[in-house]
Each structure stands twice: as C-alpha cells, then as structure tokens.
Amino acid sequence: RLRASAIRSKMLQYMRFRPLLNIEADPDSILPEQDPYERYGAEHFAQDGSTIWFEPLPPMLPNLEKNPKLPPLASSEVYTLVLDLDETLVHYFELDGMGSYEIRPGMYDFIQRMHALGYEVVIFTAATQ
Structure with missing residues (x-):
C-alpha cells in the first residue's frame, strides 16, 4: 500500500507549478516578490511542460512527513x-462592511457534553485569514 506522501510526490513531477509573483517590483502590485511559503514537494515540480500558475497563499496540503500536532492519546479507547470552527461552531457575517461572528446556538452545551462522554475534542479551521 502506497503512502499518501509517496503518491503526491509522484504526481508533482508531472506538474509545473509556478507562483504568481511581482517580478517587476511594482509598488502597486498585491503579489509578493517571492513566495513566502515553503512548498511541500517543490523539489519534485516538473521543469518543463505547461505551467500551472497559482496565487501564493498558505499551503493547503500538509507536509505528511512532519510529526502530528496532537499529543498521543492516553488510551486507545478514547x-x-x-x-471545524468556521460555519460549524461559529457563523461569520458582514453587515455594513463590518465583519462579525455569532456563536451557534447550543455550541457550548454540545462541546461540554462531548467532553463529558469522554471524547477528545479538537477544533480546527481551514481558514487562511
């Protein structure tokens, strides 16, 4: 069985990814002059073929070779x-150009009940800003 990181690195060698950059140092450009993020598998990107341009946002694909962020569980029974924080536990909205959020009804009670039942509760967000 192949690991996800092995499959991903094999796919990357056929794709020529290049970040959209402000290579002319235009002061009005919203693009950075260089990619501010380390790209997982960048050393495997193809050097020829059709270019796939991307906006240099934070990476969405994790480096699967790094250690997990959560500590090991005390018991395999847990x-x-x-x-997900966004739109599951809280609702973000804009009103008159001002951003705000509301906590979903029952959110606190739900998390407390899950904790009381013995769940390890992990809250994450895929948001980049």
Missing part, C-alpha cells in the same frame, strides 16, 4: 471528535 475517540477524537474533530470540529
């Missing part, structure tokens, strides 16, 4: 409940 389940982990992973909850």
Whole structure:
C-alpha cells in the first residue's frame, strides 16, 4: 500500500507549478516578490511542460512527513471528535462592511457534553485569514 506522501510526490513531477509573483517590483502590485511559503514537494515540480500558475497563499496540503500536532492519546479507547470552527461552531457575517461572528446556538452545551462522554475534542479551521 502506497503512502499518501509517496503518491503526491509522484504526481508533482508531472506538474509545473509556478507562483504568481511581482517580478517587476511594482509598488502597486498585491503579489509578493517571492513566495513566502515553503512548498511541500517543490523539489519534485516538473521543469518543463505547461505551467500551472497559482496565487501564493498558505499551503493547503500538509507536509505528511512532519510529526502530528496532537499529543498521543492516553488510551486507545478514547475517540477524537474533530470540529471545524468556521460555519460549524461559529457563523461569520458582514453587515455594513463590518465583519462579525455569532456563536451557534447550543455550541457550548454540545462541546461540554462531548467532553463529558469522554471524547477528545479538537477544533480546527481551514481558514487562511
């Protein structure tokens, strides 16, 4: 069985990714002059072929060879409940140009009940800003 990181690195060798950059140092450009992020597998990117341009946002694909962010569980009997912050636990909205958020009804009670049942509760967000 192949690991996800092995499959991903094989796919990358056929793709020529290049970040959209401000190579002319235009002071009005919103693009950075160089990619501010280390790209997983960048050493495997193809050097020829059609270019796939991307805006240099934070990487969405994790480096699967790094250590996990969570500590090991104390018991294999414990389940982990992973909850997305955005639009699951809180609702973000804009009103008259001002950003705000509201906590979902029952959110505190739900998390407390899951904790009382013995779940390890992990809250994450995929948001980049």
